[in-house]
Amino acid sequence: MGGLVGITRAYITGNSRGKPTQLRAWLAVRMRLGVCPAKRYIAPAAAQGVSVDGRPLTLLAELISAARRGDLTALDVLVSALPVELPPTILRAQRDIQIREIARHIAALLPDASCRRIAGVISAAGAHLEGGRRSLSGCPACRLLTASETVALASTIMRILEWAPSSGHGGLRWPGHSQMRRIIGDRAGGSPPAVEMSRRSA
Numbered sequence: 296m297g298g299l300v301g302i303t304r305a306y307i308t309g310n311s312r313g314k315p316t317q318l319r320a321w322l323a324v325r326m327r328l329g330v331c332p333a334k335r336y337i338a339p340a341a342a343q344g345v346s347v348d349g350r351p352l353t354l355l356a357e358l359i360s361a362a363r364r365g366d367l368t369a370l371d372v373l374v375s376a377l378p379v380e381l382p383p384t385i386l387r388a389q390r391d392i393q394i395r396e397i398a399r400h401i402a403a404l405l406p407d408a409s410c411r412r413i414a415g416v417i418s419a420a421g422a423h424l425e426g427g428r429r430s431l432s433g434c435p436a437c438r439l440l441t442a443s444e445t446v447a448l449a450s451t452i453m454r455i456l457e458w459a460p461s462s463g464h465g466g467l468r469w470p471g472h473s474q475m476r477r478i479i480g481d482r483a484g485g486s487p488p489a490v491e492m493s494r495r496s497a
Contacts, residue, residue, distance in 0.1 A: 383460040390459045391478045394470070397451060398479040405439060414475040416440075421452050421469030 352360065361369035394417060401413050408416075419436035431437045431445040440448065452469070459468040470478060 386458060386460045390455055393451070393455055394475070394478050395480075397448070401440075401448075404444060410479060411476060414479055415472055417452075417479070418470060418472045418475040420448055421456070422467075422471070424449060424452050425456060425467060425469045 358369045358373055397417055398413050416436045420431050420434055423434040431449045437445050456468050461468050
């Protein structure tokens with residue numbers, strides 16, 4: 296399996312041009328840890344080697360079933376079969392999941408802030424960084440956050456901007472205020488914490 300492991304490592308550490316594919320690597324690691332959200336859609340019948348309608352499983356379904364049971368060899372095969380570059384729809388979905396997680400963290404820091412206010416903070420912070428700035432120290436929307444919180448928020452947003460797909464509106468990668476409000480909704484989401492920010496006790 297040495298060759299397969301080598302291929303898998305090449306896939307999760309970079310594309311054919313040697314550039315890192317951060318989101319792809321993140322998903323691969325999440326799959327290895329057994330916490331990838333996509334796994335929840337696999338029918339329990341897969342564990343018995345049959346599909347939900349009683350027909351034999353395909354090779355793909357068998358590999359997924361084996362990976363769910365902890366077979367790392369099967370998981371390596373699945374990871375190696377992933378595309379080098381994930382489709383824009385997947386990138387946008389993961390971006391939105393991580394944005395909702397950021398919104399939950401900010402809601403905990405600013406419990407009196409409305410959804411509109413939180414969307415404004417996140418959209419302004421992203422636009423500030425996408426405009427070429429390296430920190431949020433000069434972002435008016437982030438003035439209620441502490442210095443350490445703005446550093447953590449900036450780090451998280453910059454990581455997302457590295458792989459987030461560009462939109463049709465001037466090629467921007469970060470959503471504006473209106474779109475941000477639609478994304479965060481009731482501040483629900485499903486991603487692991489994208490950023491950890493907490494208030495210091497007085």
